[in-house]
Amino acid sequence: MTRKKFYLVREDMLTEAMQKTLEAKALLESGKKRKINEAVHEVGLSRSAFYKYKDGVFPFHTMTKEKIITLSINLEDRSGSLSAMLATxxxxxxxxxxxxxxxxxxxxxxxxxxxxxxxxxLEIDELVEKIESMEAVEKVELVGSGS
Known part of the structure; x- marks a missing residue:
C-alpha cells in the first residue's frame, strides 16, 4: 500500500468542488441536512463530486482531533492470526x-x-503498514475516523 501523505492547504487553493464538499460535509455533521442528496443540492455540488472528495478533504480542526479509527482487515483463517494482529x-x-x-x-x-x-x-499509516505486512493479512483499509 502506498503511504498516504497529508498536506495543509489554504482554503482558496482548493478547487471549488473540494470547497463545496467541505460545506456539504459540515451540513451533514451539524445535522442541518440529514441526507447527502440534500446537502449537495444546497451547496450546488454533484453527488459524484461529493463522493470523489468526501474521504480526501477535511477541515484542519478535524485532522488534529481525530482519535478513533475503524479498519477493515481481510485475514486468512489461520490459527493465531487474529491474536497476532491484535498483538501488533x-x-x-x-x-x-x-x-x-x-x-x-x-x-x-x-x-x-x-x-x-x-x-x-505510531502514526496511523505506520500501524496500517505493520498490519498489512503480516503474513496472514491480505488487505487493510481505513474505513472511518472520528473523535
Whole structure:
C-alpha cells in the first residue's frame, strides 16, 4: 500500500468542488441536512463530486482531533492470526474499542476493528503498514475516523 501523505492547504487553493464538499460535509455533521442528496443540492455540488472528495478533504480542526479509527482487515483463517494482529495493535499502544469478525468463508474472514489512537506510539499509516505486512493479512483499509 502506498503511504498516504497529508498536506495543509489554504482554503482558496482548493478547487471549488473540494470547497463545496467541505460545506456539504459540515451540513451533514451539524445535522442541518440529514441526507447527502440534500446537502449537495444546497451547496450546488454533484453527488459524484461529493463522493470523489468526501474521504480526501477535511477541515484542519478535524485532522488534529481525530482519535478513533475503524479498519477493515481481510485475514486468512489461520490459527493465531487474529491474536497476532491484535498483538501488533497492542504493541503500538493503541486501545481496541470494538472488534467484529465474520465467519471465515473460503479460508478468509473480515475483521472490523475500531481503535482509539490517542495514546498510540505510531502514526496511523505506520500501524496500517505493520498490519498489512503480516503474513496472514491480505488487505487493510481505513474505513472511518472520528473523535
Amino acid at each position: 495493535v497492542a504493541e503500538a499502544e493503541a486501545n481496541v474499542l470494538t472488534i467484529n469478525q465474520t465467519i471465515p468463508l473460503q479460508g478468509r474472514a473480515n475483521i472490523t476493528l475500531s481503535i482509539d489512537t490517542a495514546t498510540m506510539s
